[in-house]
Amino acid sequence: MTRPNDLNPWDSPRAFYGAELRGKRKAAGLSQDELGALVFCSGAYIGQMENATRRPPLEMARLLDAALHTDGILTQMCVAMEQASQHAEYFRLAAELEAMASAIYQYAPMIVPGLVQTPGYTRALIRASRPFASEEFIDKAVATRRERAQLLDRADPPEVWFIIHEIVLNTPVGEAAIMHEQLGHLVQLIEQHHVVVQVIPMSEGAHPLMDGPFKVMTFTDAPPVVYTESAYSGQLLDTPAVVAKYAKDYDLGRAVALSPDASLAMIRAAMEDFAP
Incomplete structure (x- = not known):
């Protein structure tokens, strides 16, 4: 599994998102399990978002912004990634x-x-x-x-x-x-x-x-x-x-x-x- 510290945030928008999420979580003094409990998911799922294995759906991004008090930045990044996609x-x-x-x-x-x-x-x-x-x-x-x-x-x-x-x-x-x-x-x-x-x-x-x-x-x-x-x-x-x-x-x-x-x-x- 890709370790968070090995992730290059400039590899892709999803990697950048993962790096931002990890930084915001650590700044809030929360573990992955603690943040997961706040947004109704597992700590493992938080880890997958941080190492760019998974990108959260828009509603999850909103929950993360609310839990981390990040003024909607994660939601805005999620919207930008969706708009860049060619798929439905x-x-x-x-x-x-x-x-x-x-x-x-x-x-x-x-x-x-x-x-x-x-x-x-x-x-x-x-x-x-x-x-x-x-x-x-x-x-x-x-x-x-x-x-x-x-x-x-x-x-x-x-x-x-x-x-x-x-x-x-x-x-x-x-x-x-x-x-x-x-x-x-x-x-x-x-x-x-x-x-x-x-x-x-x-x-x-x-x-x-x-x-x-x-x-x-x-x-x-x-x-x-x-x-x-x-x-x-x-x-x-x-x-x-x-x-x-x-x-x-x-x-x-x-x-x-x-x-x-x-x-x-x-x-x-x-x-x-x-x-x-």
């Missing part, structure tokens, strides 16, 4: 955690996961869901999603495992050529061992993951979290018992899905079905 407000913290994760386990019941979408697929998907969006808005969204995907090309990429439903493979998003390219891209990532994909076939019927999409993220030096999302909102869950339930559900999903090899064969077949 509800996804910003999840996107930061995704970039730091050592492993990502995601269930996608309806669409290809964002990390492995092609620009054409992303563009067609956004245009279908937001028919009145400007081209500028869509261009920005496509670029942001491509930036997220760069974590797969790192020297130390996270372990990425997807469970998708067969519906994802058979639902046309855009023209046939777009789907052919998208499924081909997914095949390439699998063959290059960047991701593992398992498919839950239609024939499986009811299965353990029918409550909706979610993503489990684990970290080398921090507790795991779960991210769930609906159309215009998302939620990060870090209660250990809740995270454990999602992890168990994911394991059950892997058990009923096709094997990685059989899944790859199904993806290839679907790709050929969309061949121009």
Whole structure:
């Protein structure tokens, strides 16, 4: 785990925030546990914010300002970080955690996961869901999603495992050529061992993951979290018992899905079905 004294506050806005929080806490004569008690969280969570593993949501920043009598400075810094992000407000913290994760386990019941979408697929998907969006808005969204995907090309990429439903493979998003390219891209990532994909076939019927999409993220030096999302909102869950339930559900999903090899064969077949 990164020690607070090793943290360079100029590495990132989040590191600067952590350094400021640590300095304000020490100036107030409080331990991490004591400050955590004042803002209704654990001392460990305070430590994670100080070493830049986690950035607090806006409401937590307000609580910290009130507890430390810091005249809103931590809240202002939090707002500035959020405004600098290219992601939707509800996804910003999840996107930061995704970039730091050592492993990502995601269930996608309806669409290809964002990390492995092609620009054409992303563009067609956004245009279908937001028919009145400007081209500028869509261009920005496509670029942001491509930036997220760069974590797969790192020297130390996270372990990425997807469970998708067969519906994802058979639902046309855009023209046939777009789907052919998208499924081909997914095949390439699998063959290059960047991701593992398992498919839950239609024939499986009811299965353990029918409550909706979610993503489990684990970290080398921090507790795991779960991210769930609906159309215009998302939620990060870090209660250990809740995270454990999602992890168990994911394991059950892997058990009923096709094997990685059989899944790859199904993806290839679907790709050929969309061949121009």
